[in-house]
Amino acid sequence: MKIDIIENVMQYNSQEADLNRELFFNKKIFVINILSAPGAGKTSFIIENIKKLKGKIRTGVIEGDISSTHDSEKIKKYIENVVQINTGGTCHLNASMVAKAVEKINLSEIDLLFIENVGNLICPVGFDLGEDYRILLSSVSEGDDKPVKYPKAFVKTDMVILNKKDMMPYSDFNYCFFESKVKELNKSAGLITISCKTGEGIDYWLEILSSLIEAKKQNDLQL
Amino acid sequence: MKIDIIENVMQYNSQEADLNRELFFNKKIFVINILSAPGAGKTSFIIENIKKLKGKIRTGVIEGDISSTHDSEKIKKYIENVVQINTGGTCHLNASMVAKAVEKINLSEIDLLFIENVGNLICPVGFDLGEDYRILLSSVSEGDDKPVKYPKAFVKTDMVILNKKDMMPYSDFNYCFFESKVKELNKSAGLITISCKTGEGIDYWLEILSSLIEAKKQNDLQL
Numbered sequence: 001m002k003i004d005i006i007e008n009v010m011q012y013n014s015q016e017a018d019l020n021r022e023l024f025f026n027k028k029i030f031v032i033n034i035l036s037a038p039g040a041g042k043t044s045f046i047i048e049n050i051k052k053l054k055g056k057i058r059t060g061v062i063e064g065d066i067s068s069t070h071d072s073e074k075i076k077k078y079i080e081n082v083v084q085i086n087t088g089g090t091c092h093l094n095a096s097m098v099a100k101a102v103e104k105i106n107l108s109e110i111d112l113l114f115i116e117n118v119g120n121l122i123c124p125v126g127f128d129l130g131e132d133y134r135i136l137l138s139s140v141s142e143g144d145d146k147p148v149k150y151p152k153a154f155v156k157t158d159m160v161i162l163n164k165k166d167m168m169p170y171s172d173f174n175y176c177f178f179e180s181k182v183k184e185l186n187k188s189a190g191l192i193t194i195s196c197k198t199g200e201g202i203d204y205w206l207e208i209l210s211s212l213i214e215a216k217k218q219n220d221l222q223l
Numbered sequence: 224m225k226i227d228i229i230e231n232v233m234q235y236n237s238q239e240a241d242l243n244r245e246l247f248f249n250k251k252i253f254v255i256n257i258l259s260a261p262g263a264g265k266t267s268f269i270i271e272n273i274k275k276l277k278g279k280i281r282t283g284v285i286e287g288d289i290s291s292t293h294d295s296e297k298i299k300k301y302i303e304n305v306v307q308i309n310t311g312g313t314c315h316l317n318a319s320m321v322a323k324a325v326e327k328i329n330l331s332e333i334d335l336l337f338i339e340n341v342g343n344l345i346c347p348v349g350f351d352l353g354e355d356y357r358i359l360l361s362s363v364s365e366g367d368d369k370p371v372k373y374p375k376a377f378v379k380t381d382m383v384i385l386n387k388k389d390m391m392p393y394s395d396f397n398y399c400f401f402e403s404k405v406k407e408l409n410k411s412a413g414l415i416t417i418s419c420k421t422g423e424g425i426d427y428w429l430e431i432l433s434s435l436i437e438a439k440k441q442n443d444l445q446l
Binding site for chain 1: 262312341373374393
């Protein structure tokens with residue numbers, strides 16, 4: 001009985017996610033869902049993207065939090081199209097929440113939409129939001145054992161970005177261990193290292209992003 | 224209807240937690256439930272405690288994780304009484320899980336039990352495990368905005384311990400901001416700063432712990 005309820009919830013979410021995906025497809029928007037533990041640097045990462053993409057790609061952001069507008073206020077300094085979702089107590093975003101938030105964004109004004117999920121390495125994993133691409137942001141200061149402790153988050157992602165590279169000299173983070181565990185779980189995901197503080201690795205990520213957007217455009221033309 | 228189900232779950236958990244509490248009372252064990260985000264340093268904190276308490280207070284640990292025995296293996300190097308709970312996918316421990324884990328510990332061999340909850344600042348908050356004392360472990364590298372972003376975790380705790388003080392010189396962590404937000408949410412909770420890496424603040428914490436255990440003993444004698 002319990003399993004039935006969970007299946008129904010997930011089935012409903014998938015249907016809603018497909019509707020979101022269709023909308024994003026029609027509006028030609030590339031959508032990225034970012035997952036991480038609290039404090040890994042999701043907001044800083046989004047801001048670094050916005051700053052560097054200014055004048056080239058028009059960005060929008062959906063901010064997911066339990067409460068507060070703390071992060072969306074930070075982002076609002078750089079762009080207009082920011083919508084805050086406060087889940088109240090729910091530990092993840094779902095596709096319906098995103099559908100409602102999207103209504104408040106002028107979709108003809110953006111090419112790229114970041115969805116910053118609630119800071120949590122467990123609950124958001126199973127919920128498709130209709131995104132094109134999923135990033136798992138891990139950080140050096142969290143330690144190298146996160147793939148071992150939260151494997152599903154690493155399995156269900158297109159890209160693992162390791163942030164806070166600047167912390168490496170002050171940490172006992174074993175990059176080889178981290179990399180091997182990521183690859184054990186997910187052979188197809190990309191893995192790059194960045195520092196939102198120093199800016200290291202951001203340009204490299206933006207090259208990847210640019211090729212992802214281009215590939216999607218080509219793919220869409222064929223549909 | 225939904226609310227009813229949630230209430231029943233929480234009511235059942237409270238009853239189970241009370242049974243755990245009664246057992247811990249009868250066995251004269253002081254029990255601490257530790258909550259934090261992934262990678263804040265719960266396991267390191269527990270190990271620092273075990274090392275310093277050796278020969279004075281006999282410690283046991285219940286390790287809560289989604290999967291793996293990564294952390295319990297680390298702790299097993301120092302003490303015998305360690306039990307791993309793998310929740311499968313559940314994002315928090317509950318009182319029943321703890322009750323089952325406790326069956327595997329020889330309670331006459333310990334005075335102090337640490338319960339390391341699943342790394343998550345949201346889901347574990349509402350679940351009483353029958354503990355005497357709750358610690359919320361935050362860390363400098365997560366940033367100073369955690370009380371704003373995850374307020375309930377800070378409201379429902381007896382003590383906020385800020386770990387990774389050694390990261391302070393490499394971070395823009397604003398301690399005054401953090402402290403003021405913690406105090407806004409929870410006037411009665413303690414707030415101390417430590418570094419499990421350098422050992423700073425651990426002795427001070429152990430003085431507090433010693434007085435807590437003593438106070439409980441006195442209180443129990445009066446019951």
